[in-house]
Amino acid sequence: MARPGHTAWLLLAATTALLLASGVTAQDCANATFPAGRSSERCNTLPVLGASLHWTYHAANGTVELAFRATSGSGGWVGWGINAASVGMPGSSVFVASQDPRGAVSVLTTVLESTSPSLTNGTLEFDVPVPPTAEYAGGAYTIYTTVALPGNYTQQNTVWQAGPAIGGSISPHPTSGPNWLSVKRQDFLSG
Ligand SMILES: *[C@@H]1O[C@H](CO)[C@@H](O)[C@H](O)[C@H]1NC(C)=O
Ligand SMILES: *[C@@H]1O[C@H](CO)[C@@H](O)[C@H](O)[C@H]1NC(C)=O
Ligand SMILES: *[C@@H]1O[C@H](CO)[C@@H](O)[C@H](O)[C@H]1NC(C)=O
Ligand SMILES: *[C@@H]1O[C@H](CO)[C@@H](O)[C@H](O)[C@H]1NC(C)=O
Numbered sequence: 001m002a003r004p005g006h007t008a009w010l011l012l013a014a015t016t017a018l019l020l021a022s023g024v025t026a027q028d029c030a031n032a033t034f035p036a037g038r039s040s041e042r043c044n045t046l047p048v049l050g051a052s053l054h055w056t057y058h059a060a061n062g063t064v065e066l067a068f069r070a071t072s073g074s075g076g077w078v079g080w081g082i083n084a085a086s087v088g089m090p091g092s093s094v095f096v097a098s099q100d101p102r103g104a105v106s107v108l109t110t111v112l113e114s115t116s117p118s119l120t121n122g123t124l125e126f127d128v129p130v131p132p133t134a135e136y137a138g139g140a141y142t143i144y145t146t147v148a149l150p151g152n153y154t155q156q157n158t159v160w161q162a163g164p165a166i167g168g169s170i171s172p173h174p175t176s177g178p179n180w181l182s183v184k185r186q187d188f189l190s191g
Contacts, residue, residue, distance in 0.1 A: 028045060029043035029052035030043060032052060032054065034054070038067060041055070041057070042055055042056070042057070042188075043055070044186070046184065047184070048181045049070050049078075049161070049178050049179070049182055050071030051068065051070035051071075051078075051182070052070075053066060053067075053068055053080070053186065054066065054067040054069070057189060062149050062152040063129060063148050064146065064147055065145075065146045066145060068080035068142065068145075069141065069142040070140060070141060070162050071139055071140045071162070072136075072140065072141055072162050074099065075164065075166075076098070076163060076164050076165055077162065077163055077164075078097055078141045079096035079097070079143075079160060080095055080158065080161075081094025081112075081159055082126065082147065082149075082156045082158055082159075083156075083159060084150035084156070084157075088159065089115055089159055089161075090112055090113065091111070092111070092112045092159050093111050094112060094124075094159065095107055096119070097134035097136075097142075097143045098170055099136055100168040101168055105135060105141070107132040107133065107143060108121045108170075109121060109122065109123065109124050110124075116172075119170060126147055126150045127148035128145060129148065130145065133145075154187065155185060155187050156185075157184075157185055158184050159184075160184075161173045161179060162179070
């Protein structure tokens, strides 16, 4: 009986298409709004964690002004970074935004030594010519920063994450599902 199976596949395909269409609309990075003076030339909706990357690339000095936004509860943290040597978490230079119980948002910059990093606030493996800042609004953090692209390459291996914090202290993120899929070869020239 080929027909019932065929119909089931068509239904599945139609449902998947609908879900994909609604997902893309709901998370279209081009719709994101920013405070005055924070506009970007390009953006990408990232595939997981309700995240998007917004940036302006300056070829003359090899820097990217960027905003990373990801959804989170007020008691959570989000992070974004570049891994200049490898793919994935260990070795990545990352920006992590979180807030203390009073709602003061701060940004930590750290090189992740392993999958159990020390999260020591320090310098990254590339220049950060403008100190990062972050805000929490509308159920999402936004990290603003400027980075000198490692090696002046316009394609970089990037990572991002979101996880819980307890009393403002960053706790490990889940290691399955969407949190396992948050890596991307990011093209800062074309998006
Ligand atoms: C995003 O913008 C498009 C067109 O500008 C609009 O059709 C769509 O409804 C918007 N999506 C959201 C979630 O606001
Ligand atoms: C980076 O590359 C661009 C384009 O290839 C070049 O014009 C620029 O001088 C380079 N910048 C640095 C800092 O090396
Ligand atoms: C890089 O060049 C852009 C465009 O000319 C400029 O706005 C920006 O301030 C420069 N960044 C640094 C860190 O020099
Ligand atoms: C990390 O250090 C910078 C520079 O000293 C500081 O502005 C920032 O608040 C620190 N981040 C955290 C989470 O303590």
